[in-house]
Amino acid sequence: MDGQKRLGQHFLTNKNKLQKIVEVLDLKPGDTVIEIGSGHGELTRPMAEKLKIKNQKSKIIAIEKDEEFVRHLQKKFAQDKNIEIIHGDALKILPKLIDSTLRTSDVQKSKIVGNIPYYITGHLLRIIGELKNKPSLIVLTVQKEVAERICAEPPRMNLLAASVQFWAEPEIVDYISKKDFKPRPKVDSAIIKFNIKTSDVLRTSDVQKLKYYQLIKILFKQPRKTILNNLINLKTSDFSKIDVNIRKSDILKSLNKVGINPQDRPQNLTIEQIKKLSTLF
Numbered sequence: 001m002d003g004q005k006r007l008g009q010h011f012l013t014n015k016n017k018l019q020k021i022v023e024v025l026d027l028k029p030g031d032t033v034i035e036i037g038s039g040h041g042e043l044t045r046p047m048a049e050k051l052k053i054k055n056q057k058s059k060i061i062a063i064e065k066d067e068e069f070v071r072h073l074q075k076k077f078a079q080d081k082n083i084e085i086i087h088g089d090a091l092k093i094l095p096k097l098i099d100s101t102l103r104t105s106d107v108q109k110s111k112i113v114g115n116i117p118y119y120i121t122g123h124l125l126r127i128i129g130e131l132k133n134k135p136s137l138i139v140l141t142v143q144k145e146v147a148e149r150i151c152a153e154p155p156r157m158n159l160l161a162a163s164v165q166f167w168a169e170p171e172i173v174d175y176i177s178k179k180d181f182k183p184r185p186k187v188d189s190a191i192i193k194f195n196i197k198t199s200d201v202l203r204t205s206d207v208q209k210l211k212y213y214q215l216i217k218i219l220f221k222q223p224r225k226t227i228l229n230n231l232i233n234l235k236t237s238d239f240s241k242i243d244v245n246i247r248k249s250d251i252l253k254s255l256n257k258v259g260i261n262p263q264d265r266p267q268n269l270t271i272e273q274i275k276k277l278s279t280l281f
Contacts, residue, residue, distance in 0.1 A: 009066075011039050012115055012141065014180035015046075017191070022046050024139050024173050024193050025113055029056040032101055034135070036090045036114030036124070038062035039069055041076050043113065044083065053082045061097065063090045090114075091123055098131055110135040115189075118143050122160065125150075129167050138168070138194035147172050147190035154268045159220035165271045166212060168194040211239050212278040219266040219274070227255065227269070228262035239281055246281065254280040 012018060021043060025033070027050045038044050044062050051058040060083045064070050070087040077083040086093070101110055112135050116124060121142050128134065142150075151170045152161040164170055176189040204212075218238060219230050234246045255262045258276040260269065 010181040
């Protein structure tokens, strides 16, 4: 079985869309770009040309899981010394790779790009969200429906959006037809740009981050229920080692303090409201 069937890869062949991704990355001399799932190098080549990789202190780190594609990439870019091909699973190696990259380069010049298979999108975003030091910019091609969920705002807020928008401002910059991929997937895709909320995240303690993520899991566990009903069985053990039920009166007081209607649905909450609420438990 070939790599694309094993790993669920669909290769973008539309050159205009590839150039659009390069344009959104806003590449500058000295940038270090980590590319997830390089395939045949469809995107690697136009990025290298944009960076003029042979003449600048720029670097592309191309991660590819399939051995056959790795050999192809190594041969294709053998003369480009600033293109590093890494054989591995991005979900496993990305955190250490990011840390080592940021130690040797300016954080503002580090970026992530990739055409991401549906089944790893959520996991990948969780990994990036947990990174202590994040690249300055992330540009991913994902399924259209997933991109729209990530960028959702009230009244369509959801767990994925609340998770990602805590640390980034996502923006859909273009759509890609399924006809522009080989082999053709069943659905259309979207290019999504993640602007990192660097200052906000740095000001938030690890304890408060944990409280926020714990709260959104509870809020969106049953999104059709009211906010109050989702929180009614809340325990202090959800946020600490203490296992005591939080009183309904305290929940109502907390909701009132941040201006949230207890009979409203979680989908109507803003990120700022959720952040403020998470500080009260």
